[in-house]
Amino acid sequence: MLERIGVDKLEDLYSDVPSEFLKKGPYALPDAMSEQEIRDYFASLEALNAKLNVFVGAGAYDHYTPAVIPYLCARSEFLTAYTPYQCEISQGTLRYIFEYQSLICGLTGMDVSNASMYDGPTAAAEAMKMAIACTRKKTRVLLSGTLLPNVIQVVETYARFHGVAITVLPPAEGVTSLQTLENELAADDVAGVIVPSVNRYGIVEDHSGFAEAVHERKAVLVEYCDPSALAVVKTPGEWGADIAVGDGQPLGLPLCYGGPYVGFMAVKKEHMRKMPGRIVGQTVDKEGRRVFVLTLQAREQHIKREKATSNICSNESLMALWVTIYLSLMGPEGLKEVNRISSDGAHYLKAELLKTGQFQDVFPDKPFLKEFVLKPVGCACQLQQKLEAAGFFAALPTEEGYVSFCVTEKRTRAEIDRLVKVVKEG
Amino acid sequence: MKYYDKLIFEVSKEGRSGFSLPVNAFPAAPALPEAVRREAPLDLPEVSEPDVVRHYTNLSQMNFGVDTGFYPLGSCTMKYNPKINEEIAALPGFAGLHPLMRKESTQGAQKVYEEMGKALSAITGMHTFTFDPCAGAHGELTGLMIMRQYHLNRGDLGRTKVIVPDSAHGTNPASAAVCGLEVVEVKSLENGRIDVEALRPLLGPDIAGMMMTNPNTLGLFETEIKTIAELVHGAGGLLYYDGANMNPLMGVVRPGDMGFDIMHLNLHKTFSTPHGGGGPGSGPVGVAEHLAGCIPSLKVSAFHGNFGVILRAYAYILSLGKDYLRQVGAYAVLSANYIKECLKDVYKLPIEGVCKHEFVFDGLLNDGAREGVPGATTLDVAKRLLDYGFHAPTIYFPLLFHQALMIEPTETESKETIDAFIAVMRKIAAEAAEDPNILHEAPHCTPISRPDETTAARNPVLKYQDTL
Numbered sequence: 001m002l003e004r005i006g007v008d009k010l011e012d013l014y015s016d017v018p019s020e021f022l023k024k025g026p027y028a029l030p031d032a033m034s035e036q037e038i039r040d041y042f043a044s045l046e047a048l049n050a051k052l053n054v055f056v057g058a059g060a061y062d063h064y065t066p067a068v069i070p071y072l073c074a075r076s077e078f079l080t081a082y083t084p085y086q087c088e089i090s091q092g093t094l095r096y097i098f099e100y101q102s103l104i105c106g107l108t109g110m111d112v113s114n115a116s117m118y119d120g121p122t123a124a125a126e127a128m129k130m131a132i133a134c135t136r137k138k139t140r141v142l143l144s145g146t147l148l149p150n151v152i153q154v155v156e157t158y159a160r161f162h163g164v165a166i167t168v169l170p171p172a173e174g175v176t177s178l179q180t181l182e183n184e185l186a187a188d189d190v191a192g193v194i195v196p197s198v199n200r201y202g203i204v205e206d207h208s209g210f211a212e213a214v215h216e217r218k219a220v221l222v223e224y225c226d227p228s229a230l231a232v233v234k235t236p237g238e239w240g241a242d243i244a245v246g247d248g249q250p251l252g253l254p255l256c257y258g259g260p261y262v263g264f265m266a267v268k269k270e271h272m273r274k275m276p277g278r279i280v281g282q283t284v285d286k287e288g289r290r291v292f293v294l295t296l297q298a299r300e301q302h303i304k305r306e307k308a309t310s311n312i313c314s315n316e317s318l319m320a321l322w323v324t325i326y327l328s329l330m331g332p333e334g335l336k337e338v339n340r341i342s343s344d345g346a347h348y349l350k351a352e353l354l355k356t357g358q359f360q361d362v363f364p365d366k367p368f369l370k371e372f373v374l375k376p377v378g379c380a381c382q383l384q385q386k387l388e389a390a391g392f393f394a395a396l397p398t399e400e401g402y403v404s405f406c407v408t409e410k411r412t413r414a415e416i417d418r419l420v421k422v423v424k425e426g
Numbered sequence: 427m428k429y430y431d432k433l434i435f436e437v438s439k440e441g442r443s444g445f446s447l448p449v450n451a452f453p454a455a456p457a458l459p460e461a462v463r464r465e466a467p468l469d470l471p472e473v474s475e476p477d478v479v480r481h482y483t484n485l486s487q488m489n490f491g492v493d494t495g496f497y498p499l500g501s502c503t504m505k506y507n508p509k510i511n512e513e514i515a516a517l518p519g520f521a522g523l524h525p526l527m528r529k530e531s532t533q534g535a536q537k538v539y540e541e542m543g544k545a546l547s548a549i550t551g552m553h554t555f556t557f558d559p560c561a562g563a564h565g566e567l568t569g570l571m572i573m574r575q576y577h578l579n580r581g582d583l584g585r586t587k588v589i590v591p592d593s594a595h596g597t598n599p600a601s602a603a604v605c606g607l608e609v610v611e612v613k614s615l616e617n618g619r620i621d622v623e624a625l626r627p628l629l630g631p632d633i634a635g636m637m638m639t640n641p642n643t644l645g646l647f648e649t650e651i652k653t654i655a656e657l658v659h660g661a662g663g664l665l666y667y668d669g670a671n672m673n674p675l676m677g678v679v680r681p682g683d684m685g686f687d688i689m690h691l692n693l694h695k696t697f698s699t700p701h702g703g704g705g706p707g708s709g710p711v712g713v714a715e716h717l718a719g720c721i722p723s724l725k726v727s728a729f730h731g732n733f734g735v736i737l738r739a740y741a742y743i744l745s746l747g748k749d750y751l752r753q754v755g756a757y758a759v760l761s762a763n764y765i766k767e768c769l770k771d772v773y774k775l776p777i778e779g780v781c782k783h784e785f786v787f788d789g790l791l792n793d794g795a796r797e798g799v800p801g802a803t804t805l806d807v808a809k810r811l812l813d814y815g816f817h818a819p820t821i822y823f824p825l826l827f828h829q830a831l832m833i834e835p836t837e838t839e840s841k842e843t844i845d846a847f848i849a850v851m852r853k854i855a856a857e858a859a860e861d862p863n864i865l866h867e868a869p870h871c872t873p874i875s876r877p878d879e880t881t882a883a884r885n886p887v888l889k890y891q892d893t894l
Contacts, residue, residue, distance in 0.1 A: 001764040001841065005780075013759045013780055014678060016647045021679050028548040032747025035510050042741065046519030048534035054524050059728060062524070066445065068475055072482045074512065080491030082502055083704040086818050088809065088872035089427065092489030093703040096482070099434050102890035106469045112888050115704070118560035119728040129604070153725035161571050161605045204462045234462050247728065256515075257535050258525030258729025259560065260706030272886070278704065282893065283882035286875040290431060295882040301563070301600035302823065306609045311600035314561040314694070318702030321482075328434050328478050332468040334445030344452035367458050384528075393527055413451040 053415055055349075055387075055394035057371045057406030058200070059120065059148045060258065061250040063228065063338065064410050069252060069325045073318055083278070083314065087293045093317065094292035097280040100320040103327045107230045108223075108244040109237020110266035114277035116315040117263030120247025121154035124194055124224055126265060126276045126310055127243045128155050131192025131220040132164055133274050133309065134242075138191035138219070140165040142184055144176040146199035147224055149399065155194065164191075174363040175205045178213065185217040192220040192243075197236070198229050200398075202346075202371030202406070203363060211240030220271075226250050227264065227323075229369055231335040236266075243267045252326035253319060262319035273299060276310030338409050342370035345407035345416065350374070352420045353405070362402055373402035383423070390422040429873040430484040435890045437481050438471040444478050469891075488873045489703075490817055496843050498765075500784045500820035500832025501595065501643060503673045503695035508745065511699065511738035520737060525729035535733065542740045549743075549751065550672075551682020552689060552712030556721045557731040562670055565690025565709025566601035566637075568726050572688055572713055573635050573664050574605060575720040582662070585634035589663075591620050593644060593824045595670060598637045607634060614826060618644040618777045622653055629661035639668040640684070641675075641782035643824040643832070645762065655685030664688060664717075669709075672696045673836065674762075674783035676754035687714045697739035708735035757837035758783040761844055765835055768848045772855035776827055783836070789829025790855055794862035802858035804829040806865035810857070813871045814850040 007013060014022060033041060054062040073079065077092060084090030084097075097115045104113035117123040128141045141159065143152055145168045152168060159166045169180050176195045184190060193214050198204050207223070214221040222243040223236035228250035236244035248262040267275050273296065281295035301308040330338065350372050353359050359374035376383060376395075383395045383403060395403040407416070457463075473481070491497070497504035515521070519534060529536055543555045559565040570588065577585045588607040590598045592614055599609045610628050615621045619642070636658045640648045648654065658665050667681040667689035673696045675681070681689050693699050694707035701707070708731060713721065746754065759782050766775065766785045773787040793801025808818035808831070820832040835844060857864045869875065887893055 001760055005760075005763045005767050007780075010756045010760060013756065013763060014647075016649055016780055017679055018649070018652060021651070021684050023678060023680055023683070027677070027748040027751055029545055029746075029748035029751060030744065032750050033744045035745070038510055038514070038741055038744055041744065042514045042517060042737075045534040045537055046517045048537065049519045049523055050527070050531035051519060051522070052524075052527065052531065054522075056524060056526060058526055060525050062522075064447070068444070068478055070516070072479065072486075075483070075486040076493035077486040077489035077491050078703055079512075079700045080493045080507055081489050081703045082497075082499060082504060082701040085499070085820075086490075086808070086812060087877055088869050088874055089488075089490035089812050089817065090703075091429075091873055092485040092487065095433065095485050095488070098888075099890070101888055102433075102435065103470065105889045105891065109466055112886075118564060121728045122560070122564070122726070150725065150728050154727065157571070157725045158604075161574060163606050204458060206459070206461050208461060230464065231468055232458065232464055234464055235466055238464070238466060254521040254734075255524045256521050257523040257532065257733040259727070259732040260734050261728060272888075279886075279888060281882040282887040283878045285877050289429065289874060291874045291877045293877045293879055293882050295879070295886060295888075298883075300596075302596040304600070305596050306599035306603040308596070308600040308603070311563045311567055311597050311604050312561070313563050313597055314701075314705040314707045316560070316702075316706045317704035318700075319706060321703070324434070325478060325482060328471045328473055328481075329444040329475065330470065331443050331445065331472045332470045333443055333472075334447065335468065335470065337445070337447050337450075341447065341450045341452070344450055344455045347455035348452045367456075367462060369458075388528070388531060393524055393531075396526060409447055412448070 052388060052393040053391055055392055055405050055407065055419065056396045058396055058404055059150055060255050061408055062255060062410055063250055063252055063408050065252045065254060066329050068329060069322055072325055073322055078321060079318065084294060091292060094280050096321045096324050098282065098292050100324045101280060103324060104264050104266050107227050108266045109235035110244050111269040112272045113266040114275055114279050116317060116320040117265055117277060118316060119259065119261045119263045121151045123245035123263030123265050124151050125155045125158035127194060127222045127245045128159060128164060128192065129162060130243060130274055134220050134271055135191040135218060138189055140167060140189045141191055142193040143168050144195040145169050146171045146176055147194065147196045148200050151224060174201050174203050174366055178209050182213050185213060185219065188217060190217060190219045192222055194222040194224055197223050197225040197233055198369060201363060201373045202368040203366040204233050204368060207239045228338060232339045242271060248323045251323045253322055260316055260319050262316040262323060274309055277312050277315060339369060341409040342407055345411055346370045346372060349405060349407050349416050353423060356424045358423060370408060371406040373398060373404045375402050387422055392419050394419060427488055427873045430488060432481065433890055434471045434481055437473050437477050440472055442472045442474050444473055444475040495815055496839060496847055497817040498819050498833045498835050499817060500834040501670055503834060503836055505698050505836040506838035507698050507700040508742060511741045514741045515734045515737045538737060538740055542736055545743050546691065546710060546712060550689060550712050551680030553715040554718040555710045555712045557710045557736055558727045559709035559711060560727055560732050561705060561707040562690060562692040562709045563597040563601055565711050566597055567604055568724060569666055569688040569690050569711045570601055570605040570607060571724050572717055572720045573666065575723060576664065576717055577634055579720065584632055587632050588634050589628055589636040593642050593826055594637060594639060595643060595668060598668060618646045619648055619650060620654060622650050625657060629657055631662065633661055633663045635664035635666055637666040637668060639671050641671050644777060644786050645781040645784040647782055651684050670695060674755045674759045677752035678755045687717060693735055693739040698742045699735050699738040706732050706735050708732040754837055761835040761837065761839060765833060765844060765848060769851050772852055784832055784834035786827065787831040788827040790858050792859045794858040799862055802862040802865040804831045806868060807831060807854055810854045810865050810868040812869040816847055816850060
């Protein structure tokens with residue numbers, strides 16, 4: 001090969017690199033490990049992580065993953081392909097993305113979904129940018145203070161550099177207040193509002209009147225949702241939202257210390273061309289067969305460069321496949337049952353915890369599903385550690401001085417009873 | 427590959443299900459108030475487990491991955507993905523870890539981040555890494571935020587522009603725009619390198635920094651890098667390294683030693699994690715010591731980035747170790763130059779000389795054009811390659827040439843595979859010279875033929891419900 005190239009040795013291929021930049025001496029790295037050594041080493045690292053029974057959500061939910069999903073997602077035709085640029089040999093990827101888009105639209109009640117975003121918080125940040133792009137001469141976006149803390153932090157980071165002012169609306173009794181929202185909208189500089197459908201306290205929020213108030217001021221309403229809960233709670237479409245975003249993680253994705261997850265975004269048709277990210281559309285080939293292609297690419301960075309709707313290119317395609325298979329397996333009855341068992345379990349846990357007399361109910365009249373917060377009576381500082389010692393990840397302290405719990409369909413009644421017993425025994 | 431026409435919605439049969447859940451052991455919770463309850467029907471597919479398995483297996487068979495065959499997609503570094511890494515990422519002690527668990531109970535994960543940071547520092551010469559970004563473009567954006575934050579922290583508020591070469595990846599200017607920076611383009615010379623003389627007048631107190639890919643998107647090393655670094659630093663700016671093209675430098679050159687202040691890496695490219703049909707990726711950002719303080723004020727993703735991808739990449743680094751790392755870049759460069767030399771008598775090579783991990787042809791030397799028959803284009807060549815069982819190179823990028831065909835073989839392909847690719851590329855060139863119509867009509871052997879993309883964009887059908 002060297003001879004064909006016309007050089008004597010491998011080093012000659014770097015003759016154009018100034019010699020001072022060629023790395024001299026060894027790299028500060030370990031020696032190569034064999035496959036067995038790799039396996040042993042990572043097993044030793046894995047053993048350093050505590051194996052806990054997860055009773056916390058806060059943006060990452062321990063729902064059950066059916067065995068079929070990792071099995072199918074490991075098929076190398078899906079796993080080792082890249083972005084489907086050559087549609088003639090990528091119909092597998094393109095079809096599942098089309099299915100994914102259809103499922104997200106169905107769950108959210110919106111018209112158009114993209115092919116996926118990185119995660120929920122970045123999808124919210126993209127929605128913030130989109131709100132600015134969809135409105136004229138408006139530079140402020142309102143965030144409900146009941147959004148998950150990491151959603152607020154990511155949107156604020158993006159906004160700071162994108163030249164967007166953010167106002168966080170203080171919650172009233174654990175939910176977004178329509179009155180506060182209307183007061184802020186009155187200034188007429190608001191491009192968009194982001195509110196959670198199920199909020200950081202686990203409360204299912206009532207957004208009656210929100211869309212009317214927001215649209216009256218020609219702003220954009222963004223609903224941040226838990227897609228699993230959308231099987232039973234009012235959809236962004238039903239609330240009259242313009243954009244729906246969230247994280248697909250609750251749809252059977254492993255916790256995996258925070259990623260890879262998958263952000264989703266779906267919008268009303270009129271905002272379609274302002275949407276970031278890849279989109280798959282249906283068309284026909286030369287023989288008239290139904291085929292799928294990447295479409296509406298005039299929005300994207302490889303064509304529009306600095307005028308693109310976003311810089312996103314690689315997304316979380318494989319996790320979109322994961323979600324698509326999950327929703328197919330669960331079907332309408334399965335997804336509703338996941339919500340039913342989780343919610344029934346969470347209500348049971350909450351009632352049992354309140355019986356111990358060690359907690360106060362913070363929002364007793366507000367509806368919730370799988371997640372809730374309580375206020376510890378007295379000092380709760382050691383509660384999380386104590387539960388951890390007993391094998392539970394539970395009672396996550398919040399900024400407000402509450403502790404947060406979550407129950408999914410994976411948690412058994414025996415586990416819950418044991419957790420309550422640990423709390424009781426002090 | 428065979429054509430399979432169904433969508434999961436068409437496999438659906440009312441009343442069927444594919445889930446298995448435990449019996450509900452709890453008393454019923456109160457129903458949600460009507461005001462917040464979903465009224466719309468929940469139209470999910472109703473399918474059995476075997477239905478699901480067959481459907482997605484059939485879909486997968488219309489796909490081409492690195493495991494299927496040679497995938498010389500320029501700038502995407504489609505190297506082989508070692509399978510042990512999949513097993514590591516699936517270990518229950520990693521896959522089941524909640525991201526908000528305390529540091530004390532996630533010591534294994536903390537160690538992965540710490541050791542991975544050290545390894546990437548050793549490989550790149552950067553001081554500190556953040557692993558929060560989830561992809562390359564996300565890394566660029568984070569890196570540019572660090573660049574701006576650095577100037578803001580010093581009270582230097584006027585630096586609102588960033589210089590980007592005309593040959594840069596599209597994500598560079600797009601990331602700059604998301605970060606609120608104005609893009610100033612610097613032109614390339616005839617030899618494909620940055621025009622240093624054109625760069626000089628652009629530098630001033632309004633420049634936050636400059637983004638560079640080195641080697642650039644033509645696969646050429648920017649030989650004036652030392653001067654460029656001095657000029658940018660002299661003007662008070664920072665130099666950003668787009669790590670999409672890091673592969674040829676693996677084990678040979680470190681961006682930190684060339685004067686770069688900030689860089690991102692694409693773990694899914696250089697560090698062999700599977701591309702997943704377009705993600706998940708991971709785009710860690712490394713910075714020089716004086717910029718490390720700018721990282722903590724930024725929160726760019728949900729938790730700690732794509733931990734599962736980071737695990738795979740770390741397993742890859744440990745498999746290579748300090749000795750085999752030395753071979754990665756050099757072997758990738760060897761493969762690229764060999765292909766280039768074996769094909770430049772039939773494809774137009776606009777810039778002679780040694781390339782790095784990839785190179786760009788500007789279409790066919792003889793496209794076969796004749797009266798009444800237009801010549802074969804780069805698109806035609808790409809589509810014909812599919813017939814012969816290869817993935818196509820990146821086409822029509824970079825924008826410097828009209829018929830760009832960007833080929834990146836990577837270091838994990840055997841000489842036999844590379845020779846087979848060369849033979850097919852030569853055959854296609856011969857076909858074009860003889861009758862370009864064979865190429866215009868390609869592909870002939872794939873599950874579908876060329877799609878009507880115009881209709882797709884003009885009358886968008888973007889979900890199943892639109893088809894009903």
